[in-house]
Amino acid sequence: MTECFTKLKELIENVVLADIEDQIDDIFEQITKDKNSKDKYTDELNDLYEMRTEFNEILEDIAKKELSKDECKELYEEIFDMISEDE
Numbered sequence: 001m002t003e004c005f006t007k008l009k010e011l012i013e014n015v016v017l018a019d020i021e022d023q024i025d026d027i028f029e030q031i032t033k034d035k036n037s038k039d040k041y042t043d044e045l046n047d048l049y050e051m052r053t054e055f056n057e058i059l060e061d062i063a064k065k066e067l068s069k070d071e072c073k074e075l076y077e078e079i080f081d082m083i084s085e086d087e
Contacts, residue, residue, distance in 0.1 A: 007076060
């Protein structure tokens with residue numbers, strides 16, 4: 001596995017998916033505190049689940065070697081920029 005694929009895989013597994021799981025946990029904590037807020041968070045939860053699925057699909061593409069080097073580089077840069085903007 002080339003360096004780009006390794007870096008992308010680690011970024012997704014160690015940062016992106018961890019952040020998504022943290023956000024999902026935070027939402028469930030809010031729902032637990034206020035039972036009436038479930039509807040309020042449904043769309044946000046669905047978006048997070050969709051994002052998690054998409055990132056897991058990228059990991060599958062890496063494992064199956066179905067991702068080109070150019071796609072890898074582009075995805076890594078986009079994800080890295082997205083994370084940098086959030087901080």
